[in-house]
Amino acid sequence: MLSRILFYSLAAGALAAVTFFVTRSMVIQKAPVKVMSTIEARIVAGAGSWNACFHNQVYGPRRNAARRANPDSIISSMAYDLSDGPVRISGETWPRYWSLSFYQQNSDNFFVVNDLELDGPIFNYLLATDGQDTSELGGTRIVSPTVKGIMLVRRFAADASDMPGIIANQEAMTCGPA
Amino acid sequence: MKYLITLIGAILIIAASFVAARATTVKSLTNHSSIFDTFEDVNGTWLFTDKIGAAAASGVERARVALGGPLGLSAKEAVYFVATKDDEGTPLQSQCTYRVTGPKIDTRWWSLALYDSITQHYVPNAENRSSWNNVSVPRADDGTWIINVAPTPQETTWIPSQEAPDKNFELMLRVYNPSDATRAQLPNIELPTVERVSC
Numbered sequence: 098m099l100s101r102i103l104f105y106s107l108a109a110g111a112l113a114a115v116t117f118f119v120t121r122s123m124v125i126q127k128a129p130v131k132v133m134s135t136i137e138a139r140i141v142a143g144a145g146s147w148n149a150c151f152h153n154q155v156y157g158p159r160r161n162a163a164r165r166a167n168p169d170s171i172i173s174s175m176a177y178d179l180s181d182g183p184v185r186i187s188g189e190t191w192p193r194y195w196s197l198s199f200y201q202q203n204s205d206n207f208f209v210v211n212d213l214e215l216d217g218p219i220f221n222y223l224l225a226t227d228g229q230d231t232s233e234l235g236g237t238r239i240v241s242p243t244v245k246g247i248m249l250v251r252r253f254a255a256d257a258s259d260m261p262g263i264i265a266n267q268e269a270m271t272c273g274p275a
Numbered sequence: 276m277k278y279l280i281t282l283i284g285a286i287l288i289i290a291a292s293f294v295a296a297r298a299t300t301v302k303s304l305t306n307h308s309s310i311f312d313t314f315e316d317v318n319g320t321w322l323f324t325d326k327i328g329a330a331a332a333s334g335v336e337r338a339r340v341a342l343g344g345p346l347g348l349s350a351k352e353a354v355y356f357v358a359t360k361d362d363e364g365t366p367l368q369s370q371c372t373y374r375v376t377g378p379k380i381d382t383r384w385w386s387l388a389l390y391d392s393i394t395q396h397y398v399p400n401a402e403n404r405s406s407w408n409n410v411s412v413p414r415a416d417d418g419t420w421i422i423n424v425a426p427t428p429q430e431t432t433w434i435p436s437q438e439a440p441d442k443n444f445e446l447m448l449r450v451y452n453p454s455d456a457t458r459a460q461l462p463n464i465e466l467p468t469v470e471r472v473s474c
Binding site: 109112113114116117118120121122124125126128129132133136157158160162163164165166167168169193194196198200203204205206207209211213247249251253255256 | 284285288289291292293295296297299300301304327328329330332334335337338340341342343344345346347348349351352383384386388390395396397399403404405406408410411447449451452
């Protein structure tokens with residue numbers, strides 16, 4: 098009788114421990130994906146669709162910004178979905194500081210380039226999955242590890258007087274199917 | 276009957292463990308300060324990480340950053356320092372006045388921003404200011420600078436904390452495109468001092 102109670106107790110403990118650690122691992126793995134999906138939904142709502150630019154055009158801290166957002170960084174964003182083919186991002190850099198970064202669906206920043214690393218102020222990138230052919234499309238190819246993700250362009254503003262120039266720079270930028 | 280009872284017992288154990296694991300994991304990940312748990316303590320005041328946005332980050336590090344400060348740049352582009360305490364090791368508090376004195380940082384761009392530690396957002400204020408950067412901050416001839424953090428207006432370079440007392444906050448120093456010399460010293464570069472002036 099005692100050995101049977103011991104067996105069931107051990108089995109119950111093992112089952113509880115396995116369930117606990119599997120669940121914990123799942124929550125940890127899913128959390129970044131869930132955050133990315135939430136941010137993508139907000140960008141899509143602002144831009145009107147996937148694969149479209151959405152520009153913040155307000156200087157300084159904002160109530161609706163992400164947690165611990167940098168108030169000096171004026172952001173253009175795009176939620177991308179490469180299901181229907183590559184996406185092109187093009188425009189001109191911003192001299193005070195400009196960077197283009199891409200985040201895969203687990204939130205890893207898999208690509209970043211800044212204005213000083215380019216040959217000139219004009220940029221023309223093609224975002225594609227590994228299997229998508231971009232040889233006929235022109236532009237610098239970037240391979241996204243996941244079909245969906247987020248693009249950010251950061252332009253730094255020293256103060257509000259930089260905003261007219263930044264807004265003009267944003268409006269000359271294009272995002273869309275290649 | 277015996278098997279049915281065993282099966283029901285197993286289902287109850289799985290359900291209880293699932294609920295407990297989910298609740299404790301979410302709580303630990305979303306704790307307002309947990310984002311910094313794996314940061315490296317540089318000098319007692321400043322914490323550092325080069326794992327933001329990194330493929331090398333652990334699952335827990337990735338989840339905490341995603342929840343507490345998503346879409347940061349990888350260390351290839353920027354590095355991040357955070358102060359949650361002053362130079363005496365006391366947590367930064369809204370009712371106190373601090374003087375942050377910084378050196379010339381050999382980098383293309385830096386900014387110092389204040390966040391409420393609980394909301395993890397900026398502190399709304401009439402000045403609509405939560406940061407200074409290397410272009411906007413007044414600098415001495417040798418490149419050094421002073422930023423005053425206080426609940427009430429200061430004569431120069433003020434970042435408002437908040438009038439409500441006993442609210443913890445944090446200072447985040449972002450360093451973009453650090454020079455090769457700066458990179459070679461990371462994280463042990465010369466960092467700002469955070470001195471409590473009054474409380």
